Structures are given as C-alpha cells and as structure tokens.
Amino acid sequence: MKLFLKNTLLTILAVMGFVNVQAQESTKKRIDGIVGIVGNYVVLDSDIDNTFIQAKATGYDTSKFSRCELLGTLLENKLFSHQAIQDSIVVTDDEINGMMDSQIDRMVEQAGSIDNVVKYYNKKNYEEFRGYFFDIMKENQLASRMQEKLTSDVKITPEEIRQFYNNIPKDSLPMIGDQIELSEIVMKPVITKEERQAVIDKLNEIRQDILDGSSFASKVYVYTEDKGSLQTGGFYSIDKKTEFVKEFKDVAFSLKEGEISKPFETEYGFHIIQLEKIVGKNLELRHILMSAKPSQESLDKAKKDLDDLRIRILNKEISFADAARQYSQQKETKQSGGIITDRQTGDTRFELNRMEDRIMYSMVSNLKVGEISATTQVPDGNNIQYKIIQVTNKIPEHAADFSNDYMQIRSVALRTKQNEAVAKWIANTIKDTYIQINDEYQNCSFKSDWLKNQ
Template structure:
C-alpha cells in the first residue's frame, strides 16, 4: 500500500538491529544514478564520515552493518551505502536526543542483555574465542566493550522512539478517514488468516526426579557454605542460559518481570544468605543474595530442571491420543476437551484458543506466523485436527499437543468492518510515522550534524545535509 512505507529489517548477527516504518532512510526506491558515487566505492582510509551531536560514524560502520545483515541471512541488494548511512544517522540522532532528554538506561540492564546475547552467540559458535574471531576483535574485552556500547545506543534510540510515539493515539473517525482516502484499487490485501485452538498434555515429573534435583541443590548449597564459589557452581550447573555466563547473576527490583515465587524468596533473604531449594514453573532454584541496595537486589541463582522419564512421556502421549479419539468420535467437542482436560492454563479457559501476541486477538496471518506453528497448521482445513505433536516448550519442557483450525479466512481486499483492527493499526502506524518525521525535522535543525567526503553527494529522505 502506497500510503505506508515498506518495512526493511537490518539485523545484527545475533541481536536486534531493527528497522521499522520509523526507519525512513532505508527504502526500496533506488537513488538517482548520479548520486550513487559511494554505493560501490569505499574510502581508502577508514575515517569519520559523519557526526551527530556527540556521536561519530566511521566508513567501516557501514561495512559492518552490511556484513551483519548478510551474516544473519538477510539481503542487502536493495540497500545502498547512502541509505545505510541514513539509518545510522537516525540511530545516532535518537541516542543523542535521548541523552539530552535525560532518558536513563541502566548499565546493569544492558550488561544483563549483553550476557544473554553472548550466551546465545557462544551456543551458536561453540566458544567465546570463536565469537571474538568471527567479529574480528583482538580480545574478549574489546568485543564486550563494543557490544555493550552498541546495545546501549540501541536501547537509548528505542526509548527515544517510544517517548515520541507513545502519546500518539488514533480515533475511530481518524481510522475511517484513513481508509476512505485509499483508492479502491490500492486497498491492501489481507493475507489468509486462521484461528487455532490446542490441547496440551504435559508428562508428569515423578516425585523421585524432583527429590533428586532438590538433593543436588542442597549439596551445592552445603559446598558453598564450606567455601566453594557459588559463581563457579552456577557456571557449571545452572540450566538458565540467560545467566550462565555471568555465574547466575541478576539485579532485580520489585518491578522486574520475574515470577512471583522467585521474587518472594529473593526478598526474604539477608545479604550473604543462600535459600533452600524452591520450585517455580521453570524448575527448582537456589538463590544466593549478594547485596541489598535499597529496593534493588544483586543475586545469583542456580536453576535445575527435573527430567521427564520415558514412561511419563508415553503416558502423556497415550492420554492425548485418547482425547483426540474421543473428539473424533464426537463424545466431546474440542473446546470442551480443552477446558476440562488440557494442561495449558493459558488457553484452557477459552476452549484452547490461541491468542496472537502481536495483535492480542485470535487471528493469525499465515505468512507472519511463528515458523514452527506454521509448519504444523498451514495445510490444515477448517475443523481439521492435527496429528499428535511432541512440543518442546522453553519453560514447560517436553509436552504433547493436538491443534485444530477453528476458522480459516481466505486472502481478501481489506474491508473496513471486517478488518477494522488491522486498518486501525495501519492508520496508527501512519500517524506515528508522521510524528517521527516531524520530530526528526525539528531535531535535525537543532543538532550539530556534519557529513564528510563523498557522502555529501547522497540523497537522503531526511534533511541531514541541512540544505
């Protein structure tokens, strides 16, 4: 649809580097030929090619951005160096203005995010040395310093964008006017959508398995009390990938989105105390409270997850196969079975219906679905029930499920009454884009910006050259 700019995503290899509709510089339209002098040329010396406030951009930063996209499997054939510079200029402007507006980003939160990213990278490349080598850094410290700065600038930019667009709201009348101004032959196509329900049966973990984990955690606690390092034990034994590389470290407060059981135990401890093993939906934990700073706690924890036995898995599979047979034999409806027999509390109350996390309604557009769910339901007809699926949930572990497509809406041209929610999203997105554009125009005028060398010949969407 011509009224909404296309989306392009520039992804860092293992962490978020998002372009949305707000990233106006990266667009598919080709630059005029006479302005493409830097599209295929590189400056011989890697120097500063642009300055935005206190931030600088090197020519090599553009090369890195291209390499990072290509390394993550993305295509760069429609992105010019001028467009990439425009994206980097936007990022720096957001980050610069965030500092001017006193937006605070806590270093502890960035470190936590960095550790999670590093854990994932190490998992993919098998060692920290391989990660450092892949990113062409001289040492682990150099790599971590650069990654920290990238993540901090991204967070500042994100918080600044959020501050700009959060106040923007759309009324029903604005939504209607937005739709009316789209010519009929240019109205967007709404892709095929489906509504899905599922029934989940989780294998039961035996009390013996739970007790074995509890005993192991008690033994670790005893060893630490006798002088062993909790940090080392966490690195060796925790099953929490988000904190393994940092020795189980987290800094939390009462607003941190951790499960209630974890926070209740953490806030019951004194400095230097280690908790008894306790259970959450993730498994069993022990917590070592290092420091109390007001309402903030600095702690380390070890997570261990009881293992499911083959017999328990077989029992769960037999149960869900029987549930499916009863539904096919019309002894019970799918919705009734979900409400009374499913182990998934999030969907049980509404008959197993899945909610789209992006839109908060029950419809999923096929082309934008989670790839795993897509592979399970894309070829199913309305009312059809899937085969029994072995699912490995990150939180719940192995479980069996059956799925049913409860409704299938074929591809169609947008209709105001039937597709109001999606049209409202498009109208809001356009209004947000306009708010960003207006903000950018004003801040570019107020901010020190300098572009050097051949990049002065670029044609930008924003007035970076202040002509």
C-alpha cells in the same frame, strides 16, 4: 515500505560486527575512515560496508539500501548510544560478556577456529579481538535500551487507530494473508516428588557453593535453563511493574542486597535468585532456573492418554472444546475450550505463512477446517509436552478490514506512533548534540537533519 526498511536496517545493526566471516573474505575491503561523528561516537566507512555484508548474509535485497540511508541509520544508532550514556542507562559488563560468548561461538563455527577469526579482523590476539567487539556490543545494547525507554510509554487509543485506518487510501490498504484460527489440547507428563526434590537438592548445592565463594554468573553458564538470560549470566533488572510471574517478584522483592534466595517454584521450574543491587525502584539480580525432568514411562503415558482422547473426539464421543475444558493441561487455553490466541496481540487469527512457531505450522498447514492434527511432541519450556490442534476456521487473503483485522491494524498504528515519537526525539536531540559528517556524504538527503547546515 519505509517502515519495513527502517526496521530491517535496525535489525542488521543489532548484529553489526558479528557478520558472516566467509562472506567478508570474498569482499574487497575499502580504505577505512571516519565518515560521521555523533557526540563521542564515530561512524567508519567500514561500518557501512559491514552493514551491507550482513544484509546480504541474511537474505535482504541490498539494492534497496543506499549508502546514505545506511549512514543515516548508523548515525541514529550512535545518537541513541550517546544519549543513553547522558541518561545514565546502565548496561553491565557481565551482560555484554555473556552475549559475546554466544556470538563468538557462532563466528568460530563459520570461520573454523578462533585463530581464523582473530586473524581475519587483523587483531594481535584474542584479547584485543574481544575488546574490539565488546565495545560494539555495548554500544548496540545502549542504543537498544534507549529506544525502549523512548517507546515504552507510547500508548494508542481506539480512536487513533480508527483515524489511522481511515487515512489509508482504500486502494492502498495492506493485504492480509491467509489466516487460520486454532484450538489445542495439551497433555503434560507427570513429574514425581522424587524428581522434583532432586532439582531442589541440586539448587541448594549450587547455592551453598556460591555462599562459599563461587561466582553466581559462572554457575548460570553451567546450570541455568533460562535461555533468555544465559548470555547475560542470569542478569535481569526489574521493578514491580515488570511482567514476571508473581512468585518470582515476591521472592526478589523480599531479598536484601547480596542475599541469595532458597529454591522456590514458579510455573517455569525451580529458581534461586541473588539480589545484587537496589537502584531506586529497580532490582538488579541474577537467577538460575532448573526444571524437574519426567521419566520415559511418564512421557509415554501422556502421549497415550492424548492419543486415546483424540480418538474419542474423532468418534464424536466428545467435542474438541469440551475435551479441552475437561482434560487439557494448558491453563491459558483450557477454560476457553482450547482457543489459541497470540500472546502479544490477543488476536485469535494467525497469518499462516508468517507463523513463527514452525512446529505449530507443520501441524496445521495441511489441515482443513474441523480436522485435528496428529499427537505431536512439542517443547514445554525446558521439558516436553504433547499437543493436538484443531483448525476451527480459515480466512482467505483479503484487504485489511477495520472490524475483522483490528489487532493487526492496531499493531501497525502503534508502531507508526512509536516511530513518530522517536523521530521527534531525534530531531530535538540532534540540535543539542555535536554532529560532524564527512564531505563525501554532504549531498545525502537524510531523513533527519544530520548536516545541520554544515
């Protein structure tokens, strides 16, 4: 429960400042003041208020949070940001500006206009308002990068996982909800050479515009289909260990500073890359992703082919597994007979009520073991594909078992070890960092030694 609470507070902090404007308007404002200082960063009384508001807006029970707990988490966030600066962790202005554009769009939707947002936050104009939130976003990104740095090298062994499990009292073992195992067959529409060449030609046109003086980032905002980097103007910082596809890294590491690649293809579509800077072993780059789009005729054929195959399976002319091996166009699951695994854990079991893929949930939630979903259109990156899913097994709710629920136990054990590493780092870093806590919070029972005998 404590772990869940901490993760909840950190999630709230990740969007701190971009709170539900309408919710704030109905909340009585407190007189603002500095309640804590960490290095060069301050925590305001209003920061705590805003975190409460955001928790309510996202559906959390705020009765579980005390002001002391929220202050402690805010202080941690400031410590991460402060140390990120000391460790020369870089967050570029372009990254922050891209993130801000998306967040401000959401705020305008809530408030009705940008003028309403600026007025509510008591800023003189849009420029002052944007500067205010730029600082908030940059601080949060620095904190996030620092936490990633602290946990990236934390590993856990099978023996540590076993000890973690054995140390849980048997009457306190977590319950695992109803689980399900699944297999899939995927059909993708054919994309013609002409459709592919049209994308290559467009990327070459964009590349030439940039060579003639246009901003790469501005082209990203107009053309890229990579939603993960849209907010940062296509920016990535990678090294040779970064988990990008081989074709992307091969091109990136062949470029010189300032050079723009010619269009090239990966499984995600066609790209161009601009290498901005080489920093040690890291490449700081921007990219644009565009994919060729299939015709309606091709879409219709893919759906019909999968409908026909589904009928053959139902008529027992071919097994689902054999059909997947012969016809599925999803390379990750094809050779295993269509068996779907969790990409992060490698587990074949999915807890039904925690499925993040809502399309998949709607396809399988009412199926019995052995039944097959209807042919369903699903996203394929920036394109469309068709899928059928078979439920191969169902496991009722049960107390966590080491053998059967190893991957879930491993995930919790690793997260616990990561949290312990961060807690140890916080304890050591506090000793060498200037900390000041307002008198109002001197009686708080903080998890970390923020008071330092003040």
